[in-house]
Amino acid sequence: MTATIEPEVGKSRRRKEDERLITGRTRWTDNITLPGMLHMAVLRSPFAHAKIVSIDTSAAKSAPGVVAVFTARDLDPDSSIGMPCAWPITPDMKAPRRPVLAADQVNFAGEGVAVVVARTSAEAHDALEEIDVEYDELPVILDMEAAIADGAPLVHEDQGSNTSAVWKFDSGEAGTGGNVEEAISSAEVVVKRRFRQQRLVPAFMEPRACVVDPTGTQLTMWSATQVPHILRVMSALTLGIPEHKLRVIAPDVGGGFGGKIGVLPEEMMSLLVAQKLGKPVKWNESRSETMLAAHHGRDQIQDITISATRDGQVTGLKVELLANLGAYNGLVGTGVPILGAFMFNAIYKIPAYHFACTNVYTTTTLTDAYRGAGRPEATFAIERIMDELAVELGVDPLELREKNWIKHEEFPFTTVCGLTYDSGNYEAATAKAKQLFDYDGLRAEQEKRRASGDKVQLGIGISTFTEMCGLAPSRVLGSLDYGAGGWEHAAIRMLPTGKVEVITGASAHGQGHETAWSQIVADQLGVAFEDVEIIHGDTQSSHKGMDTYGSRSLVVGGIAIVKAAEKVVAKAKPIAAHLLECAEDDLEFANGKFTVKGTDTSTGIADIALAVFAAHNLPDGVEPSLDSDATFDPENFSYPHGTHLCAAEVDTETGRVKLRSYVCVDDVGVAVNPLIVEGQVHGGLAQGIAQALFEGTEHDESGTLTTGTFADYLLPSAADLPSFTTDRTETPSTTNPLGAKGVGEAGTIASTPAVVNAVIDAVRHFGVNDIEMPLTPMRVWHAVQHGTTDAGGPGRGEAGGGLGSIDASGGAQ
Amino acid sequence: MRITVTVDGTKYTDEVEPRTLLVHHLREKLGKVGTVVGCDTSNCGACTVHLDGHSVKSCSVLAVQADGCEVTTIEGLARDGQLHPVQKAFHDNHALQCGFCTPGMIMQSIDLLADNPDPDEQAVREGLEGNLCRCTGYQNIVRAVRDAAQNMSPGAGPEAERITETKHVGVGGD
Ligand code: FES
Ligand code: FES
Numbered sequence: 001m002t003a004t005i006e007p008e009v010g011k012s013r014r015r016k017e018d019e020r021l022i023t024g025r026t027r028w029t030d031n032i033t034l035p036g037m038l039h040m041a042v043l044r045s046p047f048a049h050a051k052i053v054s055i056d057t058s059a060a061k062s063a064p065g066v067v068a069v070f071t072a073r074d075l076d077p078d079s080s081i082g083m084p085c086a087w088p089i090t091p092d093m094k095a096p097r098r099p100v101l102a103a104d105q106v107n108f109a110g111e112g113v114a115v116v117v118a119r120t121s122a123e124a125h126d127a128l129e130e131i132d133v134e135y136d137e138l139p140v141i142l143d144m145e146a147a148i149a150d151g152a153p154l155v156h157e158d159q160g161s162n163t164s165a166v167w168k169f170d171s172g173e174a175g176t177g178g179n180v181e182e183a184i185s186s187a188e189v190v191v192k193r194r195f196r197q198q199r200l201v202p203a204f205m206e207p208r209a210c211v212v213d214p215t216g217t218q219l220t221m222w223s224a225t226q227v228p229h230i231l232r233v234m235s236a237l238t239l240g241i242p243e244h245k246l247r248v249i250a251p252d253v254g255g256g257f258g259g260k261i262g263v264l265p266e267e268m269m270s271l272l273v274a275q276k277l278g279k280p281v282k283w284n285e286s287r288s289e290t291m292l293a294a295h296h297g298r299d300q301i302q303d304i305t306i307s308a309t310r311d312g313q314v315t316g317l318k319v320e321l322l323a324n325l326g327a328y329n330g331l332v333g334t335g336v337p338i339l340g341a342f343m344f345n346a347i348y349k350i351p352a353y354h355f356a357c358t359n360v361y362t363t364t365t366l367t368d369a370y371r372g373a374g375r376p377e378a379t380f381a382i383e384r385i386m387d388e389l390a391v392e393l394g395v396d397p398l399e400l401r402e403k404n405w406i407k408h409e410e411f412p413f414t415t416v417c418g419l420t421y422d423s424g425n426y427e428a429a430t431a432k433a434k435q436l437f438d439y440d441g442l443r444a445e446q447e448k449r450r451a452s453g454d455k456v457q458l459g460i461g462i463s464t465f466t467e468m469c470g471l472a473p474s475r476v477l478g479s480l481d482y483g484a485g486g487w488e489h490a491a492i493r494m495l496p497t498g499k500v501e502v503i504t505g506a507s508a509h510g511q512g513h514e515t516a517w518s519q520i521v522a523d524q525l526g527v528a529f530e531d532v533e534i535i536h537g538d539t540q541s542s543h544k545g546m547d548t549y550g551s552r553s554l555v556v557g558g559i560a561i562v563k564a565a566e567k568v569v570a571k572a573k574p575i576a577a578h579l580l581e582c583a584e585d586d587l588e589f590a591n592g593k594f595t596v597k598g599t600d601t602s603t604g605i606a607d608i609a610l611a612v613f614a615a616h617n618l619p620d621g622v623e624p625s626l627d628s629d630a631t632f633d634p635e636n637f638s639y640p641h642g643t644h645l646c647a648a649e650v651d652t653e654t655g656r657v658k659l660r661s662y663v664c665v666d667d668v669g670v671a672v673n674p675l676i677v678e679g680q681v682h683g684g685l686a687q688g689i690a691q692a693l694f695e696g697t698e699h700d701e702s703g704t705l706t707t708g709t710f711a712d713y714l715l716p717s718a719a720d721l722p723s724f725t726t727d728r729t730e731t732p733s734t735t736n737p738l739g740a741k742g743v744g745e746a747g748t749i750a751s752t753p754a755v756v757n758a759v760i761d762a763v764r765h766f767g768v769n770d771i772e773m774p775l776t777p778m779r780v781w782h783a784v785q786h787g788t789t790d791a792g793g794p795g796r797g798e799a800g801g802g803l804g805s806i807d808a809s810g811g812a813q
Numbered sequence: 814m815r816i817t818v819t820v821d822g823t824k825y826t827d828e829v830e831p832r833t834l835l836v837h838h839l840r841e842k843l844g845k846v847g848t849v850v851g852c853d854t855s856n857c858g859a860c861t862v863h864l865d866g867h868s869v870k871s872c873s874v875l876a877v878q879a880d881g882c883e884v885t886t887i888e889g890l891a892r893d894g895q896l897h898p899v900q901k902a903f904h905d906n907h908a909l910q911c912g913f914c915t916p917g918m919i920m921q922s923i924d925l926l927a928d929n930p931d932p933d934e935q936a937v938r939e940g941l942e943g944n945l946c947r948c949t950g951y952q953n954i955v956r957a958v959r960d961a962a963q964n965m966s967p968g969a970g971p972e973a974e975r976i977t978e979t980k981h982v983g984v985g986g987d
Binding site for chain 1 (some may be wrong): 828832840845846847848849850851852853854856857859863866872884887888890892900903904905907910911912913914915916919934935937939941942944945946947948949950951952953954955
């Protein structure tokens with residue numbers, strides 16, 4: 001019998017991708033240079049809200065190196081082109097047209113007003129300064145509550161309101177649970193809080209860019225995008241380009257985090273300009289432009305009410321959100337809060353649930369998906385309010401969680417939102433995390449410090465979480481009115497020499513997919529890891545797909561690859577039987593070989609591939625091909641989970657927060673490559689911690705982004721972050737054959753509340769029960785000085801005042 | 814203006830505009846696109862190269878300032894098909910994801926190790942303060958730098974020599 005080959009899945013393989021990345025042989029979009037290529041630069045509005053009175057481009061047109069200057073009327077004479085929104089969340093959702101370039105009015109600072117095309121990028125940028133635009137300023141609308149108040153000035157006058165849509169879910173009405181109002185009115189304990197999810201910048205390190213080449217028989221566009229396939233379809237629909245005449249390539253992409261999920265006006269401008277000029281055109285933005293004009297994330301006001309019995313059984317949860325869309329509907333930004341709607345109940349058995357979200361227009365940059373998209377916001381709210389409830393009840397916050405979570409033996413479990421969680425073991429992850437963290441020891445130290453009045457106080461923050469990964473079952477997306485499906489496509493080409501090409505519709509941008517997918521294929525086909533080549537990110541070679549977001553590359557894309565591999569094996573089997581002169585039923589396939597059961601007689605998949613190539617001796621009627629195609633549409637999401645514990649030291653004299661230790665145990669089901677999983681968790685933690693402590697956009701009252709560069713927007717460096725202790729438990733997903741659950745968002749989702757809970761725990765005895773994010777030293781210090789009042793009871797107004805005063809000193813928006 | 818710069822061992826003489834930044838000269842004129850641009854405020858470190866053996870952010874140096882100097886970029890680190898020990902350590906420790914910050918991180922790490930051949934965790938973190946990474950959370954980068962330090966310590970073999978060699982490439986000449 002053949003020796004068993006060690007499985008690839010589960011191995012901490014060093015990444016295939018690294019070689020080119022560590023030697024500088026990467027192909028970023030900005031590296032692409034084509035003969036005769038021109039450079040495009042975009043003139044952006046300095047005003048957040050203004051009528052455009054006139055644009056004079058004559059001086060720019062005669063500036064050195066300038067080939068052409070376009071305004072909206074030149075690019076889009078009929079004013080017919082509107083940027084797409086793929087998620088009409090309600091039938092009556094407002095959908096103001098977002099033009100490629102603003103024609104009559106600008107609605108956020110940074111909106112494109114004109115483009116210059118020149119021989120060099122420097123010349124194009126120089127000429128921007130020669131364009132003379134006369135603006136007539138309109139009222140700036142930054143605050144969501146003010147925006148929806150009666151008589152508020154409107155972002156889009158013709159829409160009649162700044163409310164885009166109101167989306168609701170009620171467990172009583174849906175029949176998935178009880179009535180929340182009854183739960184709250186009859187509850188022994190009710191806690192109410194307002195949380196703010198500040199606006200964040202995804203801040204991928206590679207700025208956005210695209211290159212369009214119109215000189216062949218089709219248009220080719222390279223773009224630093226997460227979604228080449230969606231971009232192609234949307235470009236075709238938006239601009240009327242026949243889809244088969246457009247090829248979109250996402251070469252190496254330097255990070256996305258949801259921030260490269262959009263279909264960009266700049267991409268549409270580049271396509272239009274390149275077609276008009278008949279020459280290749282490159283657009284490459286500066287960091288300041290990215291900060292201003294690439295979409296932002298989060299930005300919600302969350303009013304949360306939780307009800308419980310005195311002994312700690314949660315009875316109801318009510319969530320009312322205001323979500324800031326910015327000036328227009330992004331590609332999927334409208335649906336971000338809706339993704340979150342299903343996660344507020346988190347890992348808990350909550351019997352009654354009500355969710356309502358109002359999407360609001362303001363004169364700010366659009367918001368759209370950002371790592372976790374809706375789910376971090378939801379997890380933050382529930383994990384913060386669970387801590388507040390624990391304080392109200394006088395119990396340990398971990399005990400309160402244990403009392404309410406879904407027990408291991410209760411899976412599969414259908415939640416109050418109607419989702420069925422396939423598997424989970426919250427007990428195991430929590431026990432492991434507690435042990436790694438020394439929970440009891442730290443609690444004892446906390447007591448001591450509190451008693452001694454140490455100027456540095458210790459706090460312990462807990463965050464348990466689950467999320468829906470693997471976006472998504474197409475019918476579920478359909479039921480939520482999302483405009484596309486959630487399937488993924490894969491194809492496998494067995495080459496005559498036994499090497500394997502795998503084509504996937506998912507599109508990597510730094511996660512290590514080439515490595516993980518190769519491991520899967522190596523196991524499925526019994527070929528060497530090195531013998532697998534992954535082809536992705538080019539609509540010509542990977543001709544259909546749904547791209548990468550929502551941790552779907554493995555649990556949807558990876559399964560499509562498994563399905564394609566199964567088809568290859570099925571195709572090879574009759575050929576193997578023919579070559580070995582036996583019945584198909586006598587064959588078994590393992591480690592890349594078909595073996596006649598109970599014998600040594602075998603043939604390998606590589607031999608069959610060569611035989612197929614020669615095609616001299618195939619069974620009658622068999623097509624000479626081992627290639628296969630598969631499309632996988634999941635039946636359910638997957639639900640990774642984890643327990644995160646954070647110990648924070650807070651200097652009560654300066655407000656400085658130091659993370660003393662951070663421990664997390666994540667359960668992502670089967671880990672295809674534990675090394676990659678660990679790396680994803682680290683990166684996610686950094687992003688989530690950054691939301692808690694460092695990052696947040698700010699605007700001045702004129703609507704100008706005052707955190708518009710890396711000098712003002714505090715992206716943490718290595719010196720700002722601690723080392724993390726990460727570990728895993730492994731509860732396989734039961735909804736896919738790999739048992740994988742997805743990991744891309746875990747760290748980001750769970751860490752923000754863990755850190756904020758820790759800081760508040762450290763200073764709670766000063767009367768503090770909330771501090772607005774980011775928890776800057778100034779805000780923490782101020783909270784320690786003044787305490788905050790409970791926002792739960794009738795003193796709501798008072799709490800608002802407290803937060804307001806923190807706000808003022810923190811200097812936030 | 815006419816400048817001569819030796820980049821990764823090759824001498825280039827070119828006309829440049831006075832305002833041209835070194836990073837743009839490298840990328841656009843010399844085709845050295847391994848060095849990338851991540852910001853316009855000299856905050857991200859993605860463009861870090863060695864100028865006469867010391868790390869600089871090449872977006873904050875004018876090309877004319879590099880006249881007569883030696884520049885080492887990420888593309889000039891591997892020699893005879895052998896990765897620099899820091900490159901290898903980044904690979905071994907999974908210290909990169911999208912890889913956009915990586916050339917700058919590696920160049921900065923080499924400079925850091927030249928100054929301090931055995932840095933503790935805090936020293937590495939502080940030494941990399943000027944280089945931003947959005948993907949890794951830095952933990953594996955820190956691990957890689959310390960791993961490289963081990964591999965390059967005296968007695969760790971011929972690779973140990975590489976660090977000083979790289980550091981002084983401009984001074985000693987090739
Ligand atoms: S590009 Fe030079 S520091 Fe950012
Ligand atoms: S690896 Fe992506 S920014 Fe560092």
